[in-house]
Amino acid sequence: MQPILKVRDLITRFYTVDGVIYALNGVGFDLKEGETLGVVGESGSGKSVTMMSLVGLIPQPPGKIEAGTAELYDAEQTVELLHLPEKEMEKVRGRQIGFIFQDPISSLNPLMAIGDQIAEAMITHFNVSREQARQRTVDLLRLVGIADADARYDSYPHEFSGGMRQRVVIAIAVACQPRIVIADEPTTALDVTVQAQIVELIKRLQAEFGMAVVWISHDLGVVAGLADRVMVMYGGIAVEVGPVDELYENPHHPYTIGLLGAIPTLDEDGRKELASIEGSPPDLLRPLDQCPFASRCPYVFDRCLEMIPPLLEVGPDHFAACFYDVKNKKQRS
Amino acid sequence: METTPTPPTNEMILRVEGLKKYFPIRRGMIFSRTVGLVKAVDDISFEIQRGETLGLVGESGCGKSTTGRVILRLQEPTEGKIFYNGQEITGLPSAEMRRMRPEMQMIFQDSVASLNPRHAVAKIIGEPLRIQTDLDERAVQERVKELMDLVGLNPKWRKRFPHEFSGGQRQRINIARALALNPGFVVADEPISALDVSIQAQVVNLMKRLQKELGLTYLFIAHDLSMVKHISDRIAVMYLGRMMETASGRKLFENPLHPYTQSLISAVPLPNPRLERKRRRIILEGEVPSPRNAPSGCVFHTRCPLTIDRCRTEIPAFREVEPGHGVACHLVDGAGGSLIPT
Numbered sequence: 001m002q003p004i005l006k007v008r009d010l011i012t013r014f015y016t017v018d019g020v021i022y023a024l025n026g027v028g029f030d031l032k033e034g035e036t037l038g039v040v041g042e043s044g045s046g047k048s049v050t051m052m053s054l055v056g057l058i059p060q061p062p063g064k065i066e067a068g069t070a071e072l073y074d075a076e077q078t079v080e081l082l083h084l085p086e087k088e089m090e091k092v093r094g095r096q097i098g099f100i101f102q103d104p105i106s107s108l109n110p111l112m113a114i115g116d117q118i119a120e121a122m123i124t125h126f127n128v129s130r131e132q133a134r135q136r137t138v139d140l141l142r143l144v145g146i147a148d149a150d151a152r153y154d155s156y157p158h159e160f161s162g163g164m165r166q167r168v169v170i171a172i173a174v175a176c177q178p179r180i181v182i183a184d185e186p187t188t189a190l191d192v193t194v195q196a197q198i199v200e201l202i203k204r205l206q207a208e209f210g211m212a213v214v215w216i217s218h219d220l221g222v223v224a225g226l227a228d229r230v231m232v233m234y235g236g237i238a239v240e241v242g243p244v245d246e247l248y249e250n251p252h253h254p255y256t257i258g259l260l261g262a263i264p265t266l267d268e269d270g271r272k273e274l275a276s277i278e279g280s281p282p283d284l285l286r287p288l289d290q291c292p293f294a295s296r297c298p299y300v301f302d303r304c305l306e307m308i309p310p311l312l313e314v315g316p317d318h319f320a321a322c323f324y325d326v327k328n329k330k331q332r333s
Numbered sequence: 334m335e336t337t338p339t340p341p342t343n344e345m346i347l348r349v350e351g352l353k354k355y356f357p358i359r360r361g362m363i364f365s366r367t368v369g370l371v372k373a374v375d376d377i378s379f380e381i382q383r384g385e386t387l388g389l390v391g392e393s394g395c396g397k398s399t400t401g402r403v404i405l406r407l408q409e410p411t412e413g414k415i416f417y418n419g420q421e422i423t424g425l426p427s428a429e430m431r432r433m434r435p436e437m438q439m440i441f442q443d444s445v446a447s448l449n450p451r452h453a454v455a456k457i458i459g460e461p462l463r464i465q466t467d468l469d470e471r472a473v474q475e476r477v478k479e480l481m482d483l484v485g486l487n488p489k490w491r492k493r494f495p496h497e498f499s500g501g502q503r504q505r506i507n508i509a510r511a512l513a514l515n516p517g518f519v520v521a522d523e524p525i526s527a528l529d530v531s532i533q534a535q536v537v538n539l540m541k542r543l544q545k546e547l548g549l550t551y552l553f554i555a556h557d558l559s560m561v562k563h564i565s566d567r568i569a570v571m572y573l574g575r576m577m578e579t580a581s582g583r584k585l586f587e588n589p590l591h592p593y594t595q596s597l598i599s600a601v602p603l604p605n606p607r608l609e610r611k612r613r614r615i616i617l618e619g620e621v622p623s624p625r626n627a628p629s630g631c632v633f634h635t636r637c638p639l640t641i642d643r644c645r646t647e648i649p650a651f652r653e654v655e656p657g658h659g660v661a662c663h664l665v666d667g668a669g670g671s672l673i674p675t
Binding site for chain 1 (some may be wrong): 392393499501502529530531532533534535537538541556558559560562563586596597598599600601602603604605606607609610612614616617620621636
């Protein structure tokens with residue numbers, strides 16, 4: 001399958017009064033047409049900053065994209081996203097790439113009827129009249145599971161529950177049928193039973209519109225059921241990327257292995273200790289010149305401290321940024 | 334330190350009977366009047382045995398945190414009785430309650446808000462000792478070092494302030510403070526929800542180790558069912574202020590009887606892609622109704638896929654269907670079977 005987005009060596013930093021935050025230290029990945037890419041990492045791993053960098057949502061200053069390329073392909077042309085003027089970027093956001101954020105309260109305008117917020121995107125990107133946009137918005141509201149859609153068009157965000165608001169945010173994201181939807185922890189703020197509803201909804205819309213979805217989460221469990229491929233991030237780099245079954249059944253990076261061990265499974269009886277990763281996440285105020293996981297890694301050796309490990313092929317379409325071969329218990333040559 | 338684990342005994346450390354906590358909704362600034370009631374906790378009963386962990390789960394607004402706070406009498410119950418070690422503590426005058434306090438402690442979710450940013454760690458952990466004991470300052474400092482060591486913090490850091498620690502370390506400070514007075518019973522209100530996954534495992538392992546070493550009893554409040562199952566001996570499921578089901582962790586997952594418990598368990602994401610794709614989910618319609626307008630009859634009937642007429646009018650009694658397994662549902666017959674198609 002063709003990649004529609006190709007990101008290489010992305011470096012983003014924030015220049016703050018407390019010093020430079022080395023948020024991204026060379027991130028690279030491909031996104032293929034129609035696939036779901038799960039992006040997993042803990043807070044500060046750079047998963048959100050990566051996606052925000054691609055669509056010009058990093059406030060500059062204090063942020064600065066220092067290096068890298070991000071090419072968005074379609075039938076006619078290739079667009080380099082990182083150096084796009086704001087006017088051009090506006091044509092990409094919403095039209096080519098839609099967004100779903102974690103917190104549906106702060107991503108909606110409290111003073112604007114929810115229907116108008118959805119229609120706005122269509123009016124901006126397509127040559128449609130207000131009437132046409134309203135009709136399509138009502139259809140869309142129905143599609144995302146809002147009952148009595150016609151009457152709800154004129155409601156305001158505060159009249160909706162958390163799950164309903166997230167449905168509205170999803171409607172905005174898919175309003176222009178973008179080719180890519182970036183969902184940044186879309187279910188984290190919701191209750192468990194509502195989370196399941198939202199996961200089903202996004203899957204259904206993806207099947208209907210055929211868009212690629214980047215699903216950001218801190219939870220390996222959430223991503224397991226919906227991703228085709230998974231990228232694990234740590235300390236501002238991708239430490240492991242692979243097909244979902246491969247990555248969960250045959251993880252290669254010590255961090256991925258640690259994360260999987262830290263989640264209790266439902267069939268254990270709780271007598272066993274959880275595998276915990278000792279130590280704390282990396283200090284982002286230091287420039288990264290070694291493996292970000294080195295200080296917590298049980299297999300660390302001298303080469304890990306000399307450079308940032310590149311992604312090395314460990315299986316079909318499966319890559320890990322690690323100099324140690326955990327399967328054969330030896331250092332990679 | 335080599336210690337033998339304390340298995341749960343049959344000795345009750347805590348018993349709660351018909352506990353209710355209603356919050357009035359008031360209107361008007363000067364001549365305020367009550368216009369309604371939020372029934373945060375509505376007639377729940379349960380017991381906790383010495384040395385065990387009871388996991389209390391439910392979605393937001395189910396009353397799990399309020400239950401934890403009322404048990405410690407941080408808030409006064411509207412009705413009901415709480416017994417600690419056989420002694421009724423509801424209605425105990427505050428001076429006597431104060432003498433009970435060292436026995437019953439709490440760990441909070443938000444490690445930023447629950448630690449004073451202007452106090453050094455030694456002062457934070459030593460505070461309960463200064464208030465409740467007559468130890469001199471040297472003895473307090475010794476105890477602080479001992480506690481820091483116990484929870485895996487370097488005692489050399491005791492002059493540092495909370496902001497100098499990571500989230501997981503701050504939660505260790507919280508735990509050290511809760512343990513300062515050698516409590517028997519600890520309420521942990523979502524102690525790991527704000528932490529990263531790899532750090533959650535550290536804190537849970539620590540809590541389990543401390544339980545074994547010190548013979549602690551926990552009420553562990555959380556919304557993450559897989560972590561609750563890992564840490565708990567028994568689990569209690571709440572919904573809109575009411576108790577839906579209680580059972581041993583194993584029983585609850587193998588044979589959940591309440592439709593709400595069944596849907597909660599089916600919504601737990603598993604880190605196993607093949608299993609996840611095959612899994613049949615019970616996806617509930619809608620969301621939790623507002624507790625100020627709780628549904629009549631069974632509070633779950635508006636979302637339950639199996640509602641019958643009786644559920645709309647009659648509150649199902651909470652009853653034991655087999656030893657140690659209780660449920661509040663009209664559809665579950667007394668023999669412990671379920672009418673729910675599987």
